[in-house]
Amino acid sequence: MGAEATSWFLFTLAAVVIVGCSVAMLLSRNFVHSAVFLAGALLSFAGLYAMLDATFLALLQLFIYAGAVTVVVVFVVMLTSTSVVTYDSLLQRQTWLALLVGVAFALPLIDSLNTLAKGLPSAATSPGGTEQLARALLTTHVAPFEISSAILLAALVGAIYLAREAS
């Protein structure tokens, strides 16, 4: 009972923080505040990953997202000197259209979640930890793994090439 209640408490806490931070991020007029709320949401995601026995991914999420990505976002916000919204409205003119798209996307999503709720086994099994993940990445999925390193390198070089001062 203790472990059950604790895991529900942690899940609810993370869920509330994630949804709250997401909404605050969307509604904030100051982009630095937005970035901080984003960091909060991504940190809570790391907690949820850890709850799902994906400790390695939780650490990656912590380092890459909550660390590196947030810092880069703050840099860009400050470099583009648009940290506070100056235009009259945060939203585009096509907001109602976006809401329509959201509803159109939500309905099939709710339907598939309904189906999943009936079909999923409720007692989750733990398939394994970091060792199995490493084994899978370096044996079965070695080709995509290598390609993804090439993608990262290309993105890095491309970002430096684009963002350098034209001389």
Next chain:
Amino acid sequence: MVPPIAFLILGAVVFLLAMIGFLTRRSLVQALMCLELMTSAVGLTFLALGRALGDTSMTGMVFATFCMVVSAAEIGMGLALVLLYFRKHGTTSTDDLDLMKG
């Protein structure tokens, strides 16, 4: 334990929130932040499903890893492009973005 469906519902809710944000925000930087949230939500869904299905070949976790890699590459390139566009045109508002050519 928390049932996997709770994680799936949370992932769907955050994905929808971020998607509506991505479609409605005027600022490119905020739109990119929404993309980050979307990929994190998708990663959560992969992990929850992978564990719920007792997948011993770790496909869920592997997919979540690649999801993370692609999103890191995307945010790096995206922010560089935003910076470049701001330097040339002095704005990052999506309403004013109508030129691909500098």
